[in-house]
Amino acid sequence: MILASASPVSVTLSVLSACAYAWPAFRTAHLSATSARAWVAFAWFLHGSVLAWGLLQTPAQFGFAPALSVTAWLVAAVYAVESQIYPQLQTRWTLSALGAFAVLLACVFPGSSLPDTATIWLPTHLAFGIASYGLFGTAVVHAWMMNRAEARIRQAADPHSGLPLLTLERLTYRFVAAGFVLLTATLAMGYGFGDVVYGQGHAWHWDHKTVFSVLSWVTFAVLLAGRVRFGWRGKRAAAVLYIGSALLLLAYVGSRFVLEVLLRR
Numbered sequence: 001m002i003l004a005s006a007s008p009v010s011v012t013l014s015v016l017s018a019c020a021y022a023w024p025a026f027r028t029a030h031l032s033a034t035s036a037r038a039w040v041a042f043a044w045f046l047h048g049s050v051l052a053w054g055l056l057q058t059p060a061q062f063g064f065a066p067a068l069s070v071t072a073w074l075v076a077a078v079y080a081v082e083s084q085i086y087p088q089l090q091t092r093w094t095l096s097a098l099g100a101f102a103v104l105l106a107c108v109f110p111g112s113s114l115p116d117t118a119t120i121w122l123p124t125h126l127a128f129g130i131a132s133y134g135l136f137g138t139a140v141v142h143a144w145m146m147n148r149a150e151a152r153i154r155q156a157a158d159p160h161s162g163l164p165l166l167t168l169e170r171l172t173y174r175f176v177a178a179g180f181v182l183l184t185a186t187l188a189m190g191y192g193f194g195d196v197v198y199g200q201g202h203a204w205h206w207d208h209k210t211v212f213s214v215l216s217w218v219t220f221a222v223l224l225a226g227r228v229r230f231g232w233r234g235k236r237a238a239a240v241l242y243i244g245s246a247l248l249l250l251a252y253v254g255s256r257f258v259l260e261v262l263l264r265r
Contacts (some may be wrong), residue, residue, distance in 0.1 A: 010053050014107035017046035021100035025093040037083065040096055044076050047103050054110060063104075063111020064256035068129055072102035074134025075141060082171075086163055095141070109260060128186040135179030136220075136245050142172040143238040150234065173227060176241060180220045183248070187217060188231065208258075213249035221245035 020043030024036040031039070054061055076099055085088040099241055146168040153165065163171075190210075223240045226232040234238070 003016060007053070007057075010050060011099065011107055013046055013053065014051045014103050017043050017050055018100040018181070020046055020164050021096045021103070025100065030037045037080075039075065040099075041080065043099060044073065044080065045131050047073050047076070047099060047134070050103060050106070054172045056105070060188065061111045062126065063109060063260050063263055064253040065106040065109035065131065066111050067253050069106035069258070070130045071137050072099050072135040074131065075137045078138045078175075079141070079227060084231035086167075088163060099257045110254075125186060125189050126188065128182050132157035132182035132186060133248065133252075135182065136241075136248060138182035139172050139179060140245050141174060142168055143241050147238055148173055169233060172241075173224075174240075176220060177224060180217075181225060183213075183217055183220065187213060188238070208253070209251050209255040215242045216251060219247060 020039055024039040026030055036163045047069070051066070051073060054066060072095075076095060079089070079095060145163070146165065148162070149168055219240060222236060223232070223244060226240070227237060
């Protein structure tokens with residue numbers, strides 16, 4: 001079982017973090033906003049400790065589940081900062097549930113050791129890529145809230161619950177633009193400096209990860225161009241964002257899932 005490769009410290013921290021995430025998720029109707037945020041902040045701290053423990057081991061391990069775990073951690077971090085700027089943002093039980101799932105999944109599938117041929121530039125390459133995952137993940141969360149706000153307006157529901165629609169829309173595409181910049185840097189680094197990043201003999205090649213990454217880049221480029229040139233907004237723009245994010249998810253996470261779980265490499 002893959003779980004056997006996880007250290008006792010990592011397992012303990014993962015279980016504690018998942019429990020801390022799960023408590024406000026299951027008790028969302030009985031906790032005050034302050035208590036819920038405190039629990040999520042504690043879970044986020046434990047989650048970060050799990051990630052740091054795994055990445056600082058020698059040799060460092062990484063894979064599809066740690067990538068999802070880091071993405072969930074980054075989304076929670078951004079959401080926590082935003083909730084300080086915009087107090088009307090509520091602690092979402094769905095984010096807590098996803099955080100618990102992600103941290104346990106990374107405990108079961110901790111990934112594999114980074115290749116011996118990798119250079120010191122590989123962590124930078126991975127950091128750019130995972131940061132873009134986090135930003136696009138945050139954009140997806142905001143797009144979902146944006147669609148909900150639009151539906152609330154159409155149904156003449158309380159317009160003062162949550163952030164205003166235009167604020168959500170502006171934040172969504174700021175995260176998309178920032179994620180696009182990091183994704184561009186990630187692809188440029190892999191294309192132009194493949195041998196430097198991964199070591200000799202590991203230059204850019206057109207595998208499944210590369211194809212899906214480029215397709216996602218094109219999709220996000222079309223989304224940003226469509227917004228600037230044609231004023232795309234609402235459900236149409238959100239649908240393009242979802243498609244691009246799904247393609248990006250299939251790039252690294254999907255390819256590593258096939259290798260680690262299905263093919264057991």
